[in-house]
Every structure is written in structure tokens, then in C-alpha cells.
Amino acid sequence: MEKVRILFRLSKFTIKYKWKVLFLIFLSLISVGFSVLQPLPIKYIIDSILSNNPLPQRLVSIFNLFGGVPGKQSLIIIFVSCSVLLVVGTSILSFFSSNITIKVCQRLVHDFSSALFDKMQNLSLSFYSKNNVGDLMQRLSGDTYVIYSLVGAIMLPTLQAITTLVCMFCIMASINTTLALLAISVTPLFGILIWVFNKPMTRSSIYQSEISGKLWSHIHQSLTSVKIIQAYAQEKFTREQYKSQSLEYNNASVTSSKIAMIYTGLIAVVSGIATSIVVGIGAYKGLNGSITTGELFLFISYIAALFGPVNSLASIIANIFTITSKAKRVFDILDSKEVIIEKENAAVLLGVKGKVELKNIDFGYTRDEGRKPILNDLNLKVEAGQTIAIVGPTGAGKTSLISLLLRFYDPWNGNIFIDGTNIKDVTIQSLRSHISLVLQDSCIFPISIAENISFGSPNASRDEIISAAKAAQAHDFIMKLPEGYDTIPSEGGVSLSGGEKQRLSLARAFLKDAAIMIFDEPTSALDVQTEAKIFKALATYAAGKTVFIISHRLSTIRHADLIISIKDGIIHEQGTHETLIKEGKVYADLHQFQYVV
16 A cells, blocks of 8 residues: 555646646557557458458548458558558657657656755754765655656556557457466466565665765765775775675665566566467367458457556566665655744844844753754843853853754754744754854855855845955955865865865855854964954944854964853853953863954
């Protein structure tokens, strides 16, 4: 039943193209009719021309409409012409049907993969912390093609096979009911083979998809971490890992193919034996005059063709196992609940001034038994226009706190307010539109430098982009690039230094001009002089804005309006630089350790 449910759910994507699909069905039915009629002209030549048997009355009636039955030579030309027209017509219909099928199926793949991509874009960061990127890429680029197979390898072939079987059986039964029933009697054997091979083919298909995902994950990790791999001279290790996983995938593919070959081979054996028996019995009936030579020819033609649709149905069953197992991997993501739920009829957050309040916040990345929250009953009030510095040891919860402001995650308990409005009551898009973010690991896209800077402000002018770049101390190095602001960096920005990428990220945040600005180790890759220039520019860009700065360099935050020190998920102390130094606690210890004067 699960397979039926998955197929039904997949089929819903075809509703958008229902008229084209119905037209494909219409073409398929005509094509089947042409195929079934192809042997009939030859039967008439054998029976009514070569054997001197009278033409069927229905043909005589048709010829009488056009002046009577013609001579034998004319009849040969007519019947041969009809046979050629049926063959050519079948080919033409097949061409047009295939052309339309490809177009419709490619659109379906586009829609299906787009739906999956949209879902992935809205999944919370906790989802990505538990799933390999390579496996997700495999689901997006490979598994989504199952919807192509749904139409091209299941829906249309099933319709064609069943229609062909019914038409052929009816014609065969009109010739000889016993032989027709004998020919169709082998179908229960196919049902038994399907039942026997159901589980192994399903398991094999699922395993192959999982191994493929792991292989893609390793490839992605290796290519994005090539600098570290080469730095530690671990090329051989990663190569051996690739070979091992590639070999595992190859073995899984061989096993899957072997099961399929055994299955199709047994289907072919059953079909061949049944064909031989039916043809043999039909020949004996021909000898005793029970059927004519032309009818025997027609019967043998249909017997040979009859098991084509039967084999097709068997292949369709095998395809269903593969399609449903891969489709399930896609639907597992589409059904994922690891999303930040937006309240129904959520309001649009407008006119943000920047007052932020966190009340009784408890948060952790997993609620597994025994795991303590990263933030524990945290409370914080920040007035609009204040600059807040967050310090503390690694793992204290600094980045977790700012992630909650952007609703990358939701807290276990407690609420966050901006200008007195609970951020759960507003749309996520409007919330994030009022926040600029700069991370330590700068994200650079393979688009032009200007487009990277204006990524959050697509309507910005070139002058505004240049102004933001100058403030971030990025203009000079940009102008030295081959095409200046139109230069397209390599994927991930590997053609840029760490400091250059950070400055582009800072320019992006400056240009967005949001009411709330968040900087997570924004200048860790910059020298002290460049850092000083950037923070001087920040003072201008951040005037009247609420700014959160996470930094281990205390020199960058000493002038903050409020410094909070987090340890073990709670705020240990808060105040200005001078008051915290006097208190002589955690912040003072950090200050002394860094020899900040």
C-alpha cells in the first residue's frame, strides 16, 4: 500500500499538465490500434488471395461502397499499402508521442526538483547538521528524476501494455478461444515472480541510493576541503576513501543489476516456453483445418507480440520498486518537520528601531535525554541604537544567541521581542530583512563581486556598492581584480584570501543598512590597522542602529555600550568595559590574558 500511496502522490504533480498527458494517452491508444492491426492485411493476403478463400463480408461491404471488390493484383497492392501505412503511422505516432513525453517529463522533473529545493531552502539549520550535503545533492539531482520514470516508464507503458493485451486477446479469442486462454494462462506465473522478487529488488534499490548519497557526500567534502587535504598531505587517504566508497557503490549496482537480470531472465523463459507451446498446438489445429493458414499466421504474430506487453508489465513492476524507493527519499525531505514554523497570518515587521529583548530563553540543538541546553534561562534587554559585545569561551552559546535572533532556530522555552513584538508573530522574511549578518566564515557566491556585495540589496546602485566597499576597505583590492567589480570569483571564493572575503561580507552588511547588525568574528582574518579602519567606518554606518558583535579580540569591543560575558549558557556579567574591568571577573581575566591596555 505504501508504494501505491507514493505513486499516487507523485501523480499529483502531473495535474498541472493534465491536458498534455491526456493527449499523450490519446496518441498511445491510436498507436496501439495501429500496432494491433498491422498483421491483418497479411492475413487477408494469405487467406483470400493465396488460398482463394472468400474475403470477410465486412471487407466486401467496404469495397462495394467504392465500386466492388477489385482483382487479386489490386487487392495485393491495397493490402500491402495498408500494411505499410500502419507501420509508418505507428512510427510517426511514436515519434510525436516520444517528443511530447520528453518535454512533459522534463517539466515534471523541473517542478519536482524545484519543490524539493524550495523545501531545502526553508529547512532549519538543525536539519543540515544531521544530513550530508552530498546525499542531499543526490536526492535533488538524481532521485527527483523518478517523476520522469512515472510518466515515461510506468503510466504510458502500463496503459499501452494493458490495451495491447486486451485487443490482442479479443482478436485471438475470436479466432480460437482455447489457444487464447492458453496463451493468457501464464500470467499468474508472472505474479508469483513479482511477489518473490519484490523485497530483494526494493532493498537493493534503496541500498544503492544510500551508497550513492554517501559517495556524493565524500566527493563534495573532498572538493571543498582540498586545501586542508593537500596541506596535511592526505591525498592518498581521501583517494582510498573514494575508491572504497566507489567500489561499494559499484558492487551495489552489480547486485541490483544481477537481481533484475535474474528476474527478467525468468520472465523471458516463461514467455518463451508458453509461446512455443501455444504455437505448437496452433500448428496441429492448422493441420486438421480448425484454423486457416492466415489465421495461424495472425495467431503466431500475436503470440510473439503478446508477451511483449507482458514483459513490459513485468519491467514496469520492477521500475515501481526503484521509483518508489527513490521517491520516498525525496518525500522524506518534503515531509520533514524540521522547519521554522511561520505563524498563520503572521504580520509583516515594519519600522524597526532595534530594541531587542530575550526573556527566559532555554535552547539546545538536540533534546536527547541527558543533553543540557546550551542557553539556560537567559534574559537580556538591549535598547535601540546600542552596540552590544558578546564574549565568552568557545561553546558558551554566543553564536547560538544570535542564531535565535534570526530564527535559524526557535528556543525550547522563552520568547524574543523586537520593538516589543514577538518575532514568532511576524513573517520570517520581514524579520530577516531588518537584520544584517556577517559571519567569520564568509560566504562568497560565484557571481560578480558587485552582485556579492549587493546580495541583500539587489536594487542598490553601483555608486552605493562602491561606497560600501570603500567603507569595508575592499575597494582597493577589488580594483586590482581582472574585471574589477564585474569579476566573478571561483566557487566558494577560493580565488580570494580570507581577509578579502571578510571585507566583501562586511561591505554586504554595510550596504543592506538594516536596523539590527550582527557581526560574528567579522575581522578575524584582518590585520589590526585594517580592522581599526573598518570599525571606524562601522561607527558611521551603524549610527542609530542596534549592533551585536561577537569577538575574541577585546580591542574591537572595548567601546561597546554594553558587554555581556556568557559562560555555560548563562550571562555571568554585563556592563561597560570599564565597569567589567573593575569587577575583576571573567571579562577582566580575558582582558588580562590578552594584555589589552
